[in-house]
Amino acid sequence: MSSPKTNGMPPVKQRQGVRFQNWAKTHSCRPALFFEPDTEAQVIVKQARAQGKTCRAIGAGHSPSDLACTNDYMIGTDRLDRVISGGMRLHDLHEYLAQHQLALSNLGSISDQSVTELTLVLADGAVVTCSAEEQPRLFRAAQCSLGCLGIIVRVTLQCEPAFLLRATEELWSMADLLGRWSDTVHSAEHVRFWWFPHTDNVVVWRANRTTEHAVGRTPALSWLRDRLFGYHMYELGLYLARFMPRLLTASIERWKVAWLHQDPIVTVGPSHDVFNFDCLFSQRVNEWAVPADRAPEAIRQLRQIIAQGSFPVHFPIEIRFTAKDDIWLSPAQGHDVCYIGIIMYRWVMEAMSRSCFAG
Numbered sequence: 001m002s003s004p005k006t007n008g009m010p011p012v013k014q015r016q017g018v019r020f021q022n023w024a025k026t027h028s029c030r031p032a033l034f035f036e037p038d039t040e041a042q043v044i045v046k047q048a049r050a051q052g053k054t055c056r057a058i059g060a061g062h063s064p065s066d067l068a069c070t071n072d073y074m075i076g077t078d079r080l081d082r083v084i085s086g087g088m089r090l091h092d093l094h095e096y097l098a099q100h101q102l103a104l105s106n107l108g109s110i111s112d113q114s115v116t117e118l119t120l121v122l123a124d125g126a127v128v129t130c131s132a133e134e135q136p137r138l139f140r141a142a143q144c145s146l147g148c149l150g151i152i153v154r155v156t157l158q159c160e161p162a163f164l165l166r167a168t169e170e171l172w173s174m175a176d177l178l179g180r181w182s183d184t185v186h187s188a189e190h191v192r193f194w195w196f197p198h199t200d201n202v203v204v205w206r207a208n209r210t211t212e213h214a215v216g217r218t219p220a221l222s223w224l225r226d227r228l229f230g231y232h233m234y235e236l237g238l239y240l241a242r243f244m245p246r247l248l249t250a251s252i253e254r255w256k257v258a259w260l261h262q263d264p265i266v267t268v269g270p271s272h273d274v275f276n277f278d279c280l281f282s283q284r285v286n287e288w289a290v291p292a293d294r295a296p297e298a299i300r301q302l303r304q305i306i307a308q309g310s311f312p313v314h315f316p317i318e319i320r321f322t323a324k325d326d327i328w329l330s331p332a333q334g335h336d337v338c339y340i341g342i343i344m345y346r347w348v349m350e351a352m353s354r355s356c357f358a359g
């Protein structure tokens with residue numbers, strides 16, 4: 001197999017026998033060829049088209065699905081990492097922005113951002129730039145295109161001057177939260193909830209911009225609470241729970257809330273540190289977008305399903321909000337949305353699936 005012609009540029013790096021695996025280690029594939037272009041993604045797309053091959057781009061592999069998998073051509077975007085190409089990782093971007101006293105205005109647990117312009121290599125190899133002003137229909141389609149519309153090789157993001165956030169985490173009862181739902185959802189610039197399933201407890205996380213000095217937890221305490229107990233002991237508990245998931249998962253959740261989440265926590269720090277949090281171990285994810293005004297009803301019903309005992313999900317059931325947008329495939333197209341994300345430790349999920357389908 002010859003390297004794609006690159007009009008006098010150095011040949012595109014390509015490898016055979018690469019095994020791709022996503023972050024959660026729940027999906028993998030072996031593409032026939034794995035390319036790592038640093039500029040000329042269009043020559044690979046043209047070669048794939050001429051040979052009737054599918055081309056899939058891959059970023060950090062964080063998608064919990066097998067969306068990026070292919071047996072044909074996979075295009076790694078790690079080398080498209082100049083400020084700001086389509087393959088740049090957000091943690092590198094945060095560092096770069098911090099050096100220039102800038103920040104993104106909002107982030108998910110691991111990231112969400114305001115895209116203002118995209119450059120794509122389309123399936124015929126054409127290179128097209130789109131934004132709200134230039135090719136607006138393509139822009140609205142491409143912002144959420146799951147890799148199906150072309151390879152994004154350049155992204156322009158809206159930034160703002162760097163800022164600090166002050167975040168508080170408080171343990172509430174779910175009954176209290178549902179009783180004061182609307183006020184609480186609008187009580188800070190950024191709000192999210194982490195619900196402990198099998199209990200009536202929920203962590204209410206709220207953050208506002210601040211000019212206070214950074215405050216973190218002491219490293220030793222933080223290691224004990226977040227790493228030793230909050231991660232390793234918790235994972236060990238869930239690992240053992242796979243043998244009796246229905247019985248043990250609820251007890252482990254009650255232990256976690258009683259030991260680790262009783263005291264309120266205050267953190268002040270650079271926005272990207274405060275927005276992001278450690279999503280712990282390999283897990284299966286099931287996230288639903290419901291109309292924001294119907295979220296309490298959805299939570300009540302989910303509570304009933306979990307209470308029936310056949311659904312050993314664990315902390316956190318993450319409840320978050322996004323404002324409406326006009327992106328074609330976005331779940332928030334035309335209406336405000338509440339995302340309810342349910343996770344299950346990978347090994348518990350696999351044990352459950354086996355027992356469901358056995359006999």
Ligand SMILES: Cc1cc2nc3c(=O)[nH]c(=O)nc-3n(C[C@H](O)[C@H](O)[C@H](O)COP(=O)(O)OP(=O)(O)OC[C@H]3O[C@@H](n4cnc5c(N)ncnc54)[C@H](O)[C@@H]3O)c2cc1C
Pocket residue numbers: 023024056057058059060061062063064067068077086087107108109110111112146147148150151152153279
């Ligand atoms: C622990 C964890 C926490 C998460 N938390 C959040 C969160 O809080 N908020 C949120 O919104 N999401 C969250 N996600 C989901 C994650 O942000 C998305 O799955 C996102 O797509 C991951 O980006 P990636 O670069 O790893 O994409 P990949 O998994 O590499 O690819 C996903 C899709 O994007 C396509 N793609 C990748 N790069 C390109 C490119 N350059 N051009 C065209 N298509 C491309 C791929 O073909 C594939 O279809 C989380 C995921 C994990 C594992």
